Amino acid sequence: MSWIANAALTWAHAKAKNAHLYINNDLSNAMDELQKVKRELKRLKTALPLPPTPHFTRTSWMGAEAS
Numbered sequence: 001m002s003w004i005a006n007a008a009l010t011w012a013h014a015k016a017k018n019a020h021l022y023i024n025n026d027l028s029n030a031m032d033e034l035q036k037v038k039r040e041l042k043r044l045k046t047a048l049p050l051p052p053t054p055h056f057t058r059t060s061w062m063g064a065e066a067s
Helices: 003-017 019-047 058-062
Strands: none
Touching: 003 019
């Protein structure tokens, strides 16, 4: 095998050996971004006022046939 082919194989092997480091880094970044989004969603949920509670009477939920 030529030295060029050997160097290419060595480089490819080293890159494959370290691929998990790149994947773990990407995963870590994605998880950090997800946590930021969750915090922002929680902040927005607590900032919104609660909607009024509907008050149903017997006739309002049964319709006209209750009269």
